[in-house]
Amino acid sequence: MKTEIVLSYLRKDKLPHIWCPGCGHGIILGSMMRAVHKTGWKKDDIALVSGIGCSSRTPGYVDFNTLHTTHGRSLAFAAGIKFSNPRLNVISVMGDGDAVAIGGNHFIHAARRNLNITALVFNNYIYGMTGGQFSPTTPYKAIASTTPYGNIDKNFDIPSLAIGAGAGFVARSTAIHVPGLDDIIYQALNYDGFSVVEIISFCHVQYGKRNKLKTPLSMIDWLKSIALPIAAYEKLGEEQRRDKIPIGIFKNIPTEEYSQKYIKEIIDPNKSKDSILKDYCKAKLYDL
């Protein structure tokens, strides 16, 4: 039954997908579709936007209004869609490099601006499509094709970045905590404002093979060993917290959504109209 729900949202003629066997992204796609199903939104009213990378191929398989944009720009396109037509439900899917490297500027400003967009970051710690280069989330010391001697870059903590930039809903889950992930994505979709869910995925092909996690199963076991609920994480001492990842909802507070604020505070039909526009724009020139 649950498979049927997921399939009912997919473009079945576009399957099989391009993701490698054993990739975590397909599990996340399933979660997304169950969460969307729970909202009751019509396919016609959903715009799914992505950037470039493995995760950004998601829109091609989903039967919504779908947009596969340029690398890192998913949220900037999504802003134009949501702000110009607030009636649409807008979801943005990004990878780790997409969201916080090349798209980092758009990410923090989307969080600050607070348009009602749900940002789902599929974090597999690596640039998969281009062959396994390190990303801003690759852990310290990890091996990638461009960190052959171990990674010395400090990595981003995506929820902290989102909270620091002002996002009202911030959560993290993983591709192996499926019932929890379904619920977190559902809550993010329902949130009236900018919401961020970091979803730890796994890539045994580009990340695992270089870091003693050669099989999907070993990556799943690894994720099981490092992910724990926020409350349990907070009870740990500083030393024990190292190498652990808290999952759950970090922040969920009501905020005033940007396009609603614009309509309320900026568009004022009682405001005196420019004399030229009075003559030339009596009627709306476009009809949505």
Next chain:
Amino acid sequence: MIKKMMHGNEACAYGAIIAGCRFFAGYPITPSSEIAEELAVLLPQVEGKFIQMEDEIASMAAILGASLNGIKSLTATSGPGFSLKQENIGYACQTEIPCVIVNVQRGGPSTGSPTMPSQEDFMQSRWGTHGDHFIVVLSPSSVQETFDLTVKSFNISEKYRTPVILLMDEIVGHMTEKMILPEPGEIEIIDRKKPSVKPEDFRPYENTEDGVPPMAAFGSGYRHHVTGLMHDETGFPTNNSEIIQKQKDRWKKKFDLARDTVVFTELTDAEDMEYLVFSYGSSARCTRKAVKIARENGLKVGSMKALTLWPFPGKELEKVSRGLKGIVVAEMNMGQAIREVERAVGKNVKVLGANRYDGESMHPDDILSVIEKF
């Protein structure tokens, strides 16, 4: 009819709204900022949306997002910002999303001369983004033309599903002069064609007779996929070389068919001319004065003003160049349009450039001194 004193950037903002633009995204940059400032005031009055984005890349992305919703959209910038926009201008070419990009030129490269006039982006406006692509570039030389060509830019972008660049320069943007607005009903406004087939039969990149596929707005019931990858008629990515070539050939067909309807030139003093001055943008104003002085001195000089820079009006130029003693190409750069002029007229006519690239506006003497060289 309304007569009003306005500066070029202001005329651009009014032209956009009257053409039906209801979405602007931009980032502050001299000498284009007044377009954004004006639209921040005016757009809310017509229930339009104004948004200042985090950079020019995001502004370009946002207007494409809005245009996918069926809303006419605009962004405005200058040199450095125009460079940043090239990424998503390419996306607009690949996905055939109508939009208008204003570039009020400054001298470059890099930060260059932000407050000084230039026409150094002639080539970038055509070839700024990577890969084979087509684009339309219009360039006004007065406040009136800025208004008229802004409206035309939207019409062309809607009619042919293409980004259109309005290439202004600092002089035209910041100059105040009289502008006449025609009666509301007298302004031609074109909207993109929409699909009439059933949603399941909709092909967003269909090879239609005119090469322009109908475009459905997001949320209108025609769910479809848009990608910057090469795609087939249904919009989904393809690596099939036959299909890739077909798509690109359709783009060419579309622009070949559109060509004569988007190329605008003005020819003056041509009846008895022995020399021709070719120019565009604010250099064309200077050309007018130079021609007047030359004629007072007994030289038979005419002029051609290009309002469309790309597709380049080579055909129009070639036709009037036969038998001429010389052509001067007057432009505020080190010689960009001159290459196209030479290509159009071949070896039959001698072509010389009158170039100014020191940040000052073109002076009639700059042109007259070149005519003397023939």
